[in-house]
Amino acid sequence: MYLAKSYTDQSSIQRKTFEIKNNDFRPAAMESALSFRPFVVHLKNMLKDQPSVKSEFYRYVISKFENEMTKGSAVMIRDSARYKELMELVYMILTPLATNEKEHFWALSTPIPDKIFFSTDGFYNFLTQQTSSGPDITISPVELYKNQQTQYLYRLILDRLYKIPTHAKNEVLYQYTDVTTNLPKSYSIYTDTRFIDIQPKGNLPQLDYKAMEPYLLEGADTAPLEELLPLRSFRFEGFSVITMIDVTAAQATEIIRGVLVNHEYHTCKNESVIQALKTLAGNDKIDFGLIPSFQINGKFVVAKAECSQSMVVEAAKKYGMTQQTFDTLVTEYFANPEMVVFNHLSKDSLSEHPLLKLLIAEGISSYALVPVFYNKTMAGILEVFSKDDVLLDDAIFSRLQTALPLIAQLLKYSTEEFDAKIETIIRDKFTPLQPSVQWKFNQAAWHYLEKSIGNTKIADIETVTFEKVHPLYGAIDIRNSTFERNRAVKEDIKNQLTLLTGTLSSLKKMIKMETAETLVCACDRWSSEINEYLSSADEIALNRFLDAEVNPFLNRIKIEYPVAKDIVDFYFAALDETAGMAFENRRKLESSLQLINTSVAGYIENAQKSLKSAYPFYFEKFRTDGIEYDMYIGQSMAPEKPFDEIYLKNLRLWQLTSMAEIARLTEKLLPQMEKPLRTTQMIFIHSNAININFRNDERRFDVEGAYNIRYEIIKKRIDKALVRDSRERLTQPGKIALVYFNDHEAEEYVEYISDLQEMGLLDNNLEYLELEELQGVIGLKALRIGVKHL
Structure with a gap:
């Protein structure tokens, strides 16, 4: 917001005076005076309108100001150091007592902001740290050039003297790159104008609000206002209060939200999202990758063209990992998603695990997999990794929490787009366009063909648009379909376990084997657990038990003991999805x-x-x-x-x-x-x-x-x-x-x-x-x- 340089060098940082450069804009041409009179009036009004426990303190402050300012209300900027105690009283009243002055960016400036005459250590240090040559800095890109400064002054005039609301905020955004972290930082700079008094020199001209409205918008031309209300016709007295608030985290999440709203998450390959996550993490040496949860026929797949931002996907291609091995790793993770963190990886920490071998080969020192959920459903994976020796700890993951809902939405959108692509390919091959819109596509194709003829460049096909159409939406939903599906699964599993228990009991009578007894006990435990509650994790674990323990045992029994063949075959016949009793409720x-x-x-x-x-x-x-x-x-x-x-x-x-x-x-x-x-x-x-x-x-x-x-x-x-x-x-x-x-x-x-x-x-x-x-x-x-x- 300001271009500042040191004006006088006082003994205390809080009393440093900064002059704000204004290019060709000369606020000195207008009458302006630094004064504490509006502040004293404000305190007196508070005593009159809102008596409080601070009343005695306010009376003391008012008395202090009136005694000190005996020679008039105006203060020369060069003499501001003499009023250090008064300025500290202003700071004490306008800020919480527990505020840390080294972290609070707060300052007092002249009514037309051209000089800062008092600030906290934090404000001063912030300005001086932006350049290696001292406090002669440019805060960009929100400088108050002539038009912006003029708008600022006219908003004050119209609000105070004409009671015309302007809707524009006395707030701007300042962004820069931190030289320490090499990451963007964002500050909201707010100007409090409560203590500025504006007096017209002469009679105020009549103004029409509707006529003024176009000139109140941000960036509007102020020339007509300058003709109607010359700034030299007003006197500005008082001071402004400037506060800077760190909004880096909010801006970073806003960048991700903007990517979602504008559907840019494929066109930019998520680069702006990755940069925003780095900003939230506060470390440029940390990188990120995204893996959406794409599925084909219920199985998770990795579409490598869609996951170009994933480090592990790129590494798998680079080092020749087979698609089957990689898909197996992904399927296993999605089946049991949980945060996994590896720190201090190196070539010395050899591992046979395929994932760790990839990471070490790629030179990754720290790596984490963070499962991301959208409405309690797995939306994908966020990778967090670094080739430097960066410790991925709770502090970093805590800073990333605010972005996870947006990352979940981004991954969900990516999955929806992937599903839509599959669906539209099918629809394109098997379903023609409806006649109501076919004509528009014919027209677009003809225009494309015309542009392509004799043109060496590949022509862009125009977007088919229908404007001002009336939408109608309807939905016929099956009540409790999810509940009914879960109940059917549960009933079928109970029936299968009952049949399995009977099968194993029959085998026990024919063949004396301890394994059969162990499996019967396991079936009983599973039956009692299913009667209580069946989660998706339980279903996975049960299927693992059946596939890894029960089925191999029964197949071996059938081969080794032909007398048991009919009993075992009867059980396996029940597992047939098209006719078996183990799928009856689902069918x-x-x-x-x-x-x-x-x-x-x-x-x-x-x-x-x-x-x-x-x-x-x-x-x-x-x-x-x-x-x-x-x-x-x-x-x-x-x-x-x-x-x-x-x-x-x-x-x-x-x-x-x-x-x-x-x-x-x-x-x-x-x-x-x-x-x-x-x-x-x-x-x-x-x-x-x-x-x-x-x-x-x-x-x-x-x-x-x-x-x-x-x-x-x-x-x-x-x-x-x-x-x-x-x-x-x-x-x-x-x-x-x-x-x-x-x-x-x-x-x-x-x-x-x-x-x-x-x-x-x-x-x-x-x-x-x-x-x-x-x-x-x-x-x-x-x-x-x-x-x-x-």
């Missing part, structure tokens, strides 16, 4: 899920096809445990056909009607299900049009712009919404939930609900609900209405 559940999803998907496909004759729209559905879909309609999708709001209303009515029909359909399916499952129906009402782009890298449509992204975020979070002041889930079987923000958004749907009630589709139990706050989303409301079943 029944999957059969019920498949019945619901197939029926709902078929209904939606048939219903939405009949709508396309009215007006073109884009429709895309997604398969989860249930089915979600997005619809977009607007003029940009059919430029040759005039768009009318009636088409949007028809889609909205269809959406509500189809949800009622789907609720009826799934209820009718209950007698056919081997595992009875019920569905919930939800609609998200968004009245504002949005822009969508076709992302060429992912081959799918995505919303455009920060405001529109909020729409996507809300969609992903509302399925878990709760009714305000309760633990009740918004979505309920047999009902339709309609989520919205503003009451006017719901009015149209209330009319539709009334129509469908008259038709006998919906019950007369409409509820108006407020929802609990979601992460980053407040103010949501909902309608909920029951469906009449046949």
